[in-house]
Amino acid sequence: MSLPIYASPVDALNYYALRFFAAVVLFFLIIPILVIMPLSFNAEPFFTFTEGMLKLDGDAYSLRWYRSIFESEAWITAIKNSFFIGFFATILAMTLGTMAALGLSSRHMPFKPVIMGLLISPMIVPLIISAASMYFFFSKMNLAQTYIGIIMAHAVLGIPFVIITVTATLIGFDEDLQKVSLSLGATPTQTFFKITMPLIRPGIISGALFAFATSFDEVVVVLFIAGTDQKTIPREMWSGMREQLSPTILAVASLLVVISTLLLLTIELIRRRNARIRGID
Numbered sequence: 001m002s003l004p005i006y007a008s009p010v011d012a013l014n015y016y017a018l019r020f021f022a023a024v025v026l027f028f029l030i031i032p033i034l035v036i037m038p039l040s041f042n043a044e045p046f047f048t049f050t051e052g053m054l055k056l057d058g059d060a061y062s063l064r065w066y067r068s069i070f071e072s073e074a075w076i077t078a079i080k081n082s083f084f085i086g087f088f089a090t091i092l093a094m095t096l097g098t099m100a101a102l103g104l105s106s107r108h109m110p111f112k113p114v115i116m117g118l119l120i121s122p123m124i125v126p127l128i129i130s131a132a133s134m135y136f137f138f139s140k141m142n143l144a145q146t147y148i149g150i151i152m153a154h155a156v157l158g159i160p161f162v163i164i165t166v167t168a169t170l171i172g173f174d175e176d177l178q179k180v181s182l183s184l185g186a187t188p189t190q191t192f193f194k195i196t197m198p199l200i201r202p203g204i205i206s207g208a209l210f211a212f213a214t215s216f217d218e219v220v221v222v223l224f225i226a227g228t229d230q231k232t233i234p235r236e237m238w239s240g241m242r243e244q245l246s247p248t249i250l251a252v253a254s255l256l257v258v259i260s261t262l263l264l265l266t267i268e269l270i271r272r273r274n275a276r277i278r279g280i281d
Contacts, residue, residue: 033257069252078233085151090215093158100119104163131224131225216259219237
């Protein structure tokens, strides 16, 4: 959005001041994350820039720490666990979150604000409290230190994202389309998959990507619930920081940054496509 031609000098000042402030905030948020990426190419086992790296000497850079990821059985197991848990947690969160959003969008749903607050509470409650509560709950159900328990716990953290994105997609949804479909002889199931699902699909996909990213980066819940066989990438990074400090952690962190960036770009593309279809842009 550009500055309109009728804007006053004060409006122009506010316009550029806001963008400058946003750029400064973005700079301080991004730079600490990006600085680890060149460090992951360090040829030496250091967490600082060597003299050769500062001089851009080719011999000071190496892919040894990226190779070490795939040469380590512990890291390979952690990668497999992260994708396995993240995939099924995303499926569960996407299913339950979509059902909850559809229920909350109904005009006949009582106590909507209370139910909505309870459903998105995992986003608000401090994670340490949620993790401790899940540990005691799953322990009584004999689900602690099992894949099922971790998947369920990660799904709980991902459901609020699905609810929010699907609910946002349902804003302005024309319920007459469902009534017309039913009046023409379609079953409720056919109406959902032929009418409702295509319209809310962008919100479902966006929520699923958020849920997957949440599961993929989660470490606190894993520390409480997971056993020795369910180590994920964040937990392996946590163990490496405490037990054996290695630049391999920087290489893994760089890959996580790339994956998170790709997920965010995908979500933004979906949002723009949905907005274009709705005629907003």
